[in-house]
Amino acid sequence: MQVxxxxxxxxxxxxxxxxxxPPAVSVGPGDDAACFLLDGSAVISTxxxxxxxxxxxxxxxxxxxxxxxxAAAVADIEAMGAVPITLxxxxxxxxxxxxxxxxxxxxGVRHECVRANVALVGGDLSMAPQIVVTVTVVxxxxxxxxxxxxxxxxGQLVAMTGRLGWAAAGLAALxxxxxxPKAVVDAHRFPxxxxxxxxxxxxxxxxxxxxxxxxxxxxxxxxxDDSGVVIDIATSKLAIGEPxxxxxxxxxxxxxxxVLGGGEDHALVATFALGDVPVGWSVIGxxxxxxxxxEAGVLVDGHHPAQAGGxxxx
Amino acid sequence: MQVxxxxxxxxxxxxxxxxxxPPAVSVGPGDDAACFLLDGSAVISTxxxxxxxxxxxxxxxxxxxxxxxxAAAVADIEAMGAVPITLxxxxxxxxxxxxxxxxxxxxGVRHECVRANVALVGGDLSMAPQIVVTVTVVxxxxxxxxxxxxxxxxGQLVAMTGRLGWAAAGLAALxxxxxxPKAVVDAHRFPxxxxxxxxxxxxxxxxxxxxxxxxxxxxxxxxxDDSGVVIDIATSKLAIGEPxxxxxxxxxxxxxxxVLGGGEDHALVATFALGDVPVGWSVIGxxxxxxxxxEAGVLVDGHHPAQAGGxxxx
Numbered sequence: 001m002q003v004x005x006x007x008x009x010x011x012x013x014x015x016x017x018x019x020x021x022p023p024a025v026s027v028g029p030g031d032d033a034a035c036f037l038l039d040g041s042a043v044i045s046t047x048x049x050x051x052x053x054x055x056x057x058x059x060x061x062x063x064x065x066x067x068x069x070x071a072a073a074v075a076d077i078e079a080m081g082a083v084p085i086t087l088x089x090x091x092x093x094x095x096x097x098x099x100x101x102x103x104x105x106x107x108g109v110r111h112e113c114v115r116a117n118v119a120l121v122g123g124d125l126s127m128a129p130q131i132v133v134t135v136t137v138v139x140x141x142x143x144x145x146x147x148x149x150x151x152x153x154x155g156q157l158v159a160m161t162g163r164l165g166w167a168a169a170g171l172a173a174l175x176x177x178x179x180x181p182k183a184v185v186d187a188h189r190f191p192x193x194x195x196x197x198x199x200x201x202x203x204x205x206x207x208x209x210x211x212x213x214x215x216x217x218x219x220x221x222x223x224x225d226d227s228g229v230v231i232d233i234a235t236s237k238l239a240i241g242e243p244x245x246x247x248x249x250x251x252x253x254x255x256x257x258x259v260l261g262g263g264e265d266h267a268l269v270a271t272f273a274l275g276d277v278p279v280g281w282s283v284i285g286x287x288x289x290x291x292x293x294x295e296a297g298v299l300v301d302g303h304h305p306a307q308a309g310g311x312x313x314x
Numbered sequence: 315m316q317v318x319x320x321x322x323x324x325x326x327x328x329x330x331x332x333x334x335x336p337p338a339v340s341v342g343p344g345d346d347a348a349c350f351l352l353d354g355s356a357v358i359s360t361x362x363x364x365x366x367x368x369x370x371x372x373x374x375x376x377x378x379x380x381x382x383x384x385a386a387a388v389a390d391i392e393a394m395g396a397v398p399i400t401l402x403x404x405x406x407x408x409x410x411x412x413x414x415x416x417x418x419x420x421x422g423v424r425h426e427c428v429r430a431n432v433a434l435v436g437g438d439l440s441m442a443p444q445i446v447v448t449v450t451v452v453x454x455x456x457x458x459x460x461x462x463x464x465x466x467x468x469g470q471l472v473a474m475t476g477r478l479g480w481a482a483a484g485l486a487a488l489x490x491x492x493x494x495p496k497a498v499v500d501a502h503r504f505p506x507x508x509x510x511x512x513x514x515x516x517x518x519x520x521x522x523x524x525x526x527x528x529x530x531x532x533x534x535x536x537x538x539d540d541s542g543v544v545i546d547i548a549t550s551k552l553a554i555g556e557p558x559x560x561x562x563x564x565x566x567x568x569x570x571x572x573v574l575g576g577g578e579d580h581a582l583v584a585t586f587a588l589g590d591v592p593v594g595w596s597v598i599g600x601x602x603x604x605x606x607x608x609e610a611g612v613l614v615d616g617h618h619p620a621q622a623g624g625x626x627x628x
Binding site: 034036037122125146 | 340341344345346347348349350351352355356357358359360361362363364366367368390391393394396400402403404405406435436437438439440441442443444446448450451452453455460462463523524525540
């Protein structure tokens with residue numbers, strides 16, 4: 001059975017039936033738009049994922065892709081210190097996509113929505129030459145101001161929670177034709193976002209925060225640039241996962257390349273005043289004032305990193 | 315110059331620079347997520363547009379496509395009787411897309427955002443094998459309850475504002491190799507959404523409302539089904555635009571096929587109690603109670619329509 005043989009409305013029902021809406025949602029899926037009440041400001045982010053660019057269907061099954069797109073999008077709301085509330089999924093796919101692929105994708109989306117505690121309130125379906133997904137997530141600030149990228153101050157600490165380098169190591173392994181170590185291959189397939197940790201950081205007084213989607217150095221670079229500060233990372237404080245080290249050794253690369261440059265794990269990195277670092281967060285560096293000969297930017301162990309890091313699309 | 319030669323951040327700057335944010339927006343483009351205050355409930359909708367499915371680059375220039383995707387998405391917020399506030403655009407495109415195509419697309423997006431009075435607060439850029447755009451629009455209800463599809467009641471009137479059949483006539487002309495009449499070809503390229511009319515309808519007491527994206531019969535069918543009523547459309551009340559009639563005559567079809575079955579003009583159709591129809595809206599039909607032998611659904615001049623109408627993707 002191909003999705004071209006299913007009706008659009010039957011497909012929407014598969015995605016939305018049996019999911020009770022939280023009390024804040026007054027209009028759920030099935031009307032022109034979804035309606036819901038927010039506490040404080042709305043916080044919104046949208047991300048597009050394209051087959052062959054962000055994932056390959058031979059490396060990631062449909063459920064993995066469903067989980068990945070939700071988790072990666074929710075991470076942006078976490079990175080503002082906000083509480084994710086609702087989510088919309090626009091999905092394009094070829095007419096001959098199998099019904100089972102679609103169902104597994106939706107199962108993955110719904111599974112991750114439960115983990116992230118967000119309600120799937122709407123979306124869109126379209127034909128497309130390949131799989132393409134756009135996920136939009138809405139969160140709320142409540143009474144806590146959003147944590148932007150421009151608040152880091154000299155003298156503060158840099159701390160993180162989550163994993164670094166796992167997805168990159170998994171992608172490297174897959175790229176060489178391996179299907180293991182399973183832990184890092186799975187990390188490429190869908191990230192384990194530290195849900196709730198962004199909110200905890202905001203409540204603890206985080207002064208700037210970002211999720212690591214493009215690589216630690218690249219993403220901390222945004223905080224350094226926007227805050228006008230120097231950030232110095234101590235590599236001795238960075239955890240190198242055992243399977244990350246194993247892939248690096250097998251492929252003859254420095255595991256720090258994955259940890260400093262690899263994206264897609266969606267760890268959270270934030271700056272805090274001394275004493276504000278929450279439980280579960282690891283201090284990995286410090287914030288300094290720029291000085292003559294030392295512009296705002298990111299250092300590694302006090303030196304300019306050789307590896308620029310960071311994935312950009314164009 | 316191709317977009318592959320531009321940096322991602324330069325491209326984002328082209329899309330967002332020089333657009334002051336309204337006071338409600340506390341965090342605009344450039345962070346992990348945008349933040350803004352809403353009055354009342356959030357109202358949100360997302361739509362995906364794929365090259366070759368929703369538009370062809372040989373029929374629509376980049377500016378047309380930018381205008382179309384914004385207008386069509388905002389129409390969903392209008393159809394809830396809400397006030398559109400912010401908008402996000404996720405854009406996928408081939409690496410060899412010209413810089414001028416991208417700039418014209420962004421100009422179209424920004425132009426239509428001004429017309430619709432929404433702020434472009436975020437988005438995403440990706441490589442993709444063809445142009446694909448997902449637009450997400452957020453509106454607010456203020457103190458007026460959203461107008462859903464399920465509130466039509468027997469004895470009420472059906473009224474509309476905007477145009478019907480123009481985009482379909484334009485698409486038919488283009489499909490036969492014509493580039494005129496310009497008015498309908500332009501209507502296919504981007505709809506003229508009656509901005510503000512949805513809110514006026516809500517304030518006037520509209521009991522159900524939808525925008526005509528798939529065709530009048532199909533979209534009124536959603537109101538009839540969700541409200542459990544019979545809707546009877548009087549074709550004598552439907553305006554047939556002069557260029558719509560011209561295309562129909564040239565192609566030997568009934569112009570009502572375009573008016574009743576054509577989508578993409580994003581007219582607004584709503585039901586009202588007698589006396590509540592706002593200025594600028596035209597009464598085109600009535601709402602009846604279902605009876606034995608007459609299920610909930612849409613009639614045309616008292617008869618079941620021969621043409622089912624309505625575009626579904628799968």
